[in-house]
Amino acid sequence: MRTTTYFYTLAIALTFIGCKQEAKQETKQEIPETKVSVVQEMISPAGTSSSLPHLMSNKDVALLSWVETAGDTLKTMYYAELVDDIWQKPQAILNGSDWFVNWADYPMITENNGSLWSHVLKKSTAGTYSYDIKMNVKPKGATEWKTDMPLHTDGTPTEHGFVSIEPYNNNFFVNWLDGRNTEENEVGERGAMTLRAGVVSNTGEVLQEYELDASTCDCCQTTSAITDNGPIVIYRDRSEDEIRDISIVRLVDGNWTAPKVIHEDNWQIKGCPVNGPKVAALGNEVVVTWFTGAENNPKVNIAFSADSGEHFQEPLVIAEGMVMGRVDVLWMDEDKAVVSWMESKDKLAVFNAMIVSKDGTVSNKQVIAELDGSRKSGFPQMEIVEETLYFAWTEQSSSTSKIQTAKMPVNTFTFN
Numbered sequence: 189m190r191t192t193t194y195f196y197t198l199a200i201a202l203t204f205i206g207c208k209q210e211a212k213q214e215t216k217q218e219i220p221e222t223k224v225s226v227v228q229e230m231i232s233p234a235g236t237s238s239s240l241p242h243l244m245s246n247k248d249v250a251l252l253s254w255v256e257t258a259g260d261t262l263k264t265m266y267y268a269e270l271v272d273d274i275w276q277k278p279q280a281i282l283n284g285s286d287w288f289v290n291w292a293d294y295p296m297i298t299e300n301n302g303s304l305w306s307h308v309l310k311k312s313t314a315g316t317y318s319y320d321i322k323m324n325v326k327p328k329g330a331t332e333w334k335t336d337m338p339l340h341t342d343g344t345p346t347e348h349g350f351v352s353i354e355p356y357n358n359n360f361f362v363n364w365l366d367g368r369n370t371e372e373n374e375v376g377e378r379g380a381m382t383l384r385a386g387v388v389s390n391t392g393e394v395l396q397e398y399e400l401d402a403s404t405c406d407c408c409q410t411t412s413a414i415t416d417n418g419p420i421v422i423y424r425d426r427s428e429d430e431i432r433d434i435s436i437v438r439l440v441d442g443n444w445t446a447p448k449v450i451h452e453d454n455w456q457i458k459g460c461p462v463n464g465p466k467v468a469a470l471g472n473e474v475v476v477t478w479f480t481g482a483e484n485n486p487k488v489n490i491a492f493s494a495d496s497g498e499h500f501q502e503p504l505v506i507a508e509g510m511v512m513g514r515v516d517v518l519w520m521d522e523d524k525a526v527v528s529w530m531e532s533k534d535k536l537a538v539f540n541a542m543i544v545s546k547d548g549t550v551s552n553k554q555v556i557a558e559l560d561g562s563r564k565s566g567f568p569q570m571e572i573v574e575e576t577l578y579f580a581w582t583e584q585s586s587s588t589s590k591i592q593t594a595k596m597p598v599n600t601f602t603f604n
Contacts, residue, residue: 226600227556227579233268233275234591240294241580241591243569246355250573252580253281253297253306254591261285265308265324267297270573275593281324282335286311288319291563292407292462293349300355302328303390305362307339309349318345321364325392337392340384342368347381350464352412356419359395360388363412363421365404381406383423383437400437401425401447408432409464409567415472415496422467422476422497425449430456434465434478436497450491451503455482463513470519472496477506477527479513486511488529492546504548512537516570518577520598523547526577528556528570535561539568539581543601551601556594560584575599 234241237257244251250270255263264283268275281297288309297306304326309319323337339362340348346367354361362385369379380403387396400421408424418439425435425447432455435447465478474493479486488511489503512530520526520543528541537559543551556579559565568581576595583592 227554227594227596230578230593230595231275232580232591232593233278234266235278236588236590238266238591239564239582239589240289240291240566241569241582242294242296243571243578243580244296244298245571245573245578246299249299250571250578251297251299252569252591252593253295254580255289255295263287263289263308265295265306267306270578273576273595281306281333282308284308284310288349290349291566292409294567296351296353298353298355298360300360300390301358304333305353305360305388305390306333307351307353307362310336313345315345317347317367319348321348321351323388323392325388325390327390334392339364339386339388339394340366340368340397342366344368344371346370347406350407350409352410352421354412354414354419356387356414359390361412361414361419362386362388363400363410365406365410365423366399367406369402380404380426383410383421385412385419385421398444400444401435405432405460407460407462409466411465411467413467413469413474415469415474417472417496420467420469420474420497422450422465422478424461424464424478430458432457432461433480434476436476438497450476450478450500451489453480453482453489455480457481461513466515466517467497468517468519468525469496470522473519473522474500475517475519475525476500477515477517477529479511479515479529485509486513488513488515488527490517490525490527490544492525501546504544504550506542506544506550507531507540514567516568518570518572520572526570526572526598528568528579530559530565530568532561533558537561537565539579541570541577541579543598543603549603551603554596554601556596557581557583557592564589572598 253267265281266278321339324335350365366384383401405424410423477490487508491500491503510532539556
């Protein structure tokens with residue numbers, strides 16, 4: 189189980205940076221001036237006391253999932269479909285009073301050829317950080333969800349979470365952080381957090397399972413994509429010297445490659461920053477964005493690959509200084525990606541987006557929303573459907589929270 193050192197907020201976490209090592213010089217970009225907002229508010233399908241949004245799109249299907257709270261403990265996971273630019277009536281997946289609910293480790297939903305997959309985190313014992321990943325599936329043509337299905341069967345009272353999920357052939361590719369080796373043994377020793385992955389059928393059967401890395405950062409989000417050459421997983425790694433840079437593993441000819449650092453930021457930190465990367469794939473073109481606090485200089489980087497992640501260009505720095513990370517990235521076309529991130533502004537958090545081209549040119553920075561500056565604002569979401577970007581985030585007030593949604597045409601970004 190993690191100690192309290194693994195739940196530092198970003199401000200606290202950065203004070204633990206030490207033993208700085210010389211990092212490679214990233215390419216610095218001049219960011220054009222922010223333009224007047226063209227973001228259009230949408231009617232959100234979520235009710236009050238809602239949070240933890242997750243947006244996904246697959247071909248002509250776009251879904252939003254979230255969690256609503258009733259009373260002190262009862263949680264319900266909902267989802268809604270986007271049809272003709274309007275969020276449809278929300279539908280409940282399941283509810284429970286024994287879920288592990290965390291601002292950074294949110295439930296997800298995805299779709300593949302009419303079949304749906306979702307997950308929640310469910311407490312396995314009374315221990316604070318003892319919980320399992322439970323899957324829910326709704327095969328194409330089914331009228332009801334099949335819920336509470338196990339993704340992993342190790343049975344240890346440890347942490348399992350930070351899932352990423354992708355449609356994969358006629359199945360689903362899922363990966364997660366797995367704490368089965370962190371259970372204390374008879375002599376008081378604990379192992380490390382691991383990265384695992386599997387292939388799940390549309391009926392919830394785990395067809396394959398792999399261990400991808402035997403020692404990773406404990407509580408940063410994972411991310412995955414399906415290239416023409418196969419699945420890839422990107423995550424925050426952890427070395428024996430507490431270097432926590434971003435690594436990739438790839439499925440090549442039926443075997444997973446050894447973990448490889450995308451770029452040597454050399455961020456040495458004795459605690460988890462709770463700030464994972466994001467990846468998107470278009471054929472064998474891959475784009476990754478991530479946050480780093482190396483050299484006590486917070487940055488958001490982005491890097492491109494033309495060979496399914498085997499090699500990456502030098503990263504571009506798209507924001508630095510008062511950045512919080514919490515990134516997302518999408519392909520706009522084969523040459524340009526849309527990236528989003530959060531920055532600090534007084535007591536607020538500013539949700540930004542911009543276009544970055546593979547040749548290094550960038551658009552204006554567009555403010556999507558200004559949010560509560562605490563971690564209650566969670567991780568804003570971004571998806572693209574045809575020529576429109578859609579956004580979702582948690583708006584926090586003194587008494588409650590509510591999921592808000594918005595949209596903007598991608599052609600409203602401008603270049604100098």
